[in-house]
Amino acid sequence: MNGKHVTKLGFEKQAVGLALSAAHDREARGVSRSAILQELRDVQADPDAYLHDATYAPLASHLRAQAREAHARRGTALRTEPLPYDVWGAHLIDTAARMQMDTAMRLPISRAGALMPDAHVGYGLPIGGVLATEDAVIPYGVGVDIGCSMMLSVLPIQHGAVKTDEAVSLLKRHTRFGAGVGFERKAWRGHPVLDERTWQEQGLLRHLHGKASDQIGTSGSGNHFVEFGTFTLDQADLGLEPGTYLAVLSHSGSRGFGAQVAGHYTRVAEQLHRHLEGPAKKLAWLPLDSDDGQGYWQAMNLAGRYALANHDLIHARLSEALGVKPLAQISNSHNLAWKQHVNGQELIVHRKGATPAAAGQLGLIPGSMADPGFVVRGKGHAAALESASHGAGRQLGRKAAQAQVPKRDVQAYLQDRGVTLIGGGIDEAPQAYKRIEDVIREQRDLVDVVGRFDPKVVRMDTGNEDI
Structure with a gap:
């Protein structure tokens, strides 16, 4: 047997080598050339049937992967x-x-989509974008x-019982912000999410389990x-x-x-869809029925539970430092994908900076470091894919805010509203955001x-230019 015999069967270059290796193994066992060629045709026709075959498994596995990629x-x-x-809120976008x-x-x-009034440019899907897809998930x-x-x-x-100085002290002692930060080990407290078996199901x-353990109960930078x-x-x-x-309000991931x-x-998604170009490149997807699609879905949901665990510990x-238990708690995720029925079909609904707002569902829509936030109850609006905004939304990018917003204006804004700020930067100035009242007004039919x-x-991470 040689490469010409195998190539005539229609195998591509990489598969030819695997097919020849298997053919030589069968020849060594005394199998005739015609019988080997028929076996190779059978593997081509149904690679799944040979995934555990001692001789043909490598070829079958390669052909199966090829078929999946072609399908994707x-x-x-x-x-x-x-x-x-x-x-x-089209005029706000x-x-x-x-x-x-x-x-x-x-x-x-x-298959369907919607744009919330806080929408602004993001990577791939805009922040405030809601997108329903069929049998596929888009990491970005x-x-x-x-x-x-x-x-x-x-x-x-x-x-009024907790004075400003005490609140400042509590936030400094019991919260941590920024890339790579964690609590000292003696102050570290675990959470059941770290004990889930899911961590052991993917390499x-x-x-990443160690990183997650080190950073549990902390917050990132930016607008957290x-x-x-x-x-x-x-x-x-x-x-x-x-x-x-x-009350205590937190924003973390x-x-x-x-x-x-x-x-x-x-x-992985971009490699799978190498032919996507321009803005579409960042919208590369993973078929939900593929190994990578299932791997991402599992990891994404674990990350969602881990993010909520950070809030739990904060x-x-x-509450423990104040010696109390909350009277009420509300939480929601706003960067996640959900399986949801849309027009009678189960689709994957991506909410990138959008709050779930099914009928009766509670959610939180914050403003800025010195503007109000709101507890809302969803109305289940079908055209909005049962969604609402996740905040006020930026009207100035970070660099634009640093260049255009004077520090004195931010300080005056905070003082006028009686807000004490720990950390924070000009890039997170209230002036960088849309007016939350306008955003809420534009979605009265949603929540x-x-x-x-x-x-x-308010405590935030130290910004590029402190306020």
Whole structure:
């Protein structure tokens, strides 16, 4: 047997070598050439049947992988026009974000989409973009900070009982911010999420378990925060009487663990869809029925649980330091993908910077370091894919904010609203964000406002230029 015999069967270059190796093994066992050629045809026809065959398993495995890649690439051509989608607060959204959403709606796997009023440019899918796909998940449709989320704890303490100096001290002792940071081991507290068997089911997750353990209960940089403030209810809800309460609000994600999961699977998706070009390149997807698709789905959901675990520990430490238990707690993720029925079909709904807002579902929509945030209850709007905004949304990029917003203006803004800031930078100035009241107004058909949180003492990571 030689390469010509095998090539005539239609094997490509890499498969030819594997087929020849198997053929030589069979020849050594006295099998005739005609019988070997028929066996090779059989492996071509049904590689799955030979995945455990002592001789043909390497060839079968290669052919199966080839078939999966061909299936994944089939239909990678973008639609000539984007599918229609609804936009909330269109006058608040810049053209670049609309163009990104248009690209996403041209993907062959896209089935429905929506753009929230806080939308602005992101990587791949815009922040504030909601995208439903069929049998596929887009790592950059979820985002780099997988599972980025919010949590509010309403405390059984009069809102003026904890003075500013005490709140500052509590935040400095019981929160940590920034890349790579963690708590000292003597202050470290575990969480059940770290004991899940899921960590042992992928080499990537096993490798990242130590990083996740080191950073549990901490927050990242950028727009992540932990705040003491007042929570106001105008009418009874959440199991609470109307009134004003002391509360803690936090915004955090899955830290370096989630970022590395996002980076790894984005590279896998981009390699799978090497022919995607321009803005579409960052929207490369993984078929959900593939090994990589299932691997990402598993890792993504673990990162989502890990992100919420960070909030659990932040709020537990602060509540314990104050000697209380929260009267009510609310949390939601806003960088994740969910399986959801849309128009009678199960699709994968990516919310990249968007709050789940199914009918009756509670969520949190913050403003900025000195602007209010809101507890909301979803209305289940079908055209919005049961979603709402995840915040106010940027109107200035980080570099633009640093160049255009004077420090004195930010300091005056904080002082006027009685906000004490620990850390933070000009890139996170309130002036860099849309007015949260405008954003809420534009989505009154998506959510009802339940209560209002006003920040008083805010901790963030140190910015590029401190305020």
